[in-house]
Amino acid sequence: MSEMNNINKKLEELSPEKKDQILESFSTFKSYLSAQLAKGERLGLSDDMLAKGAKFVADHLAKNEEPRNSEEKVLQELWKVADENEKKALASVLVKMVQAD
Template sequence: MSVLDNFSTWKDFLANKIDQAKDHGMSNQSITNVAQHVGDYLSRHVEPENKEERVLQELWNAASEEEQRALASTMIKLVQNSKQ
């Protein structure tokens, strides 16, 4: 099973990776930059596995670069808040 198969699993996976990045000293800005690059890659090369991922892809594709950065930052907050 891929982490992309289930949105809840995907959020848990991302939260774990964000925690690891922070533990290694990455700043929030650096994490957001990486998230923006990952979002761009996923949007271009990975077919969404569920309805939540489809919505995220459609939002990403409709957004400007600045809006994509905001989406990446919001996704980081979403996964961090969901683990609390």
């Protein structure tokens, strides 16, 4: 579970300005997520662990951040109505989406 602690620490370390910069556009958000996933892959994290990390980040964003664009708003709305299994699936799909770019 130390990977989730590391993710939480990184989220807490982001300045409000950096968060705004990342969340300003969906393209920038995807690029940031892609870079973070690449780091995880280099560390040898499995796709399952990467999806768990994406779910953790999505939970954090849903609870603590307002959507900055229409794509983030759709993701937030989907997240609100999804059960745990659906959230895991959404996180996996998000990981695949940014890996495919």
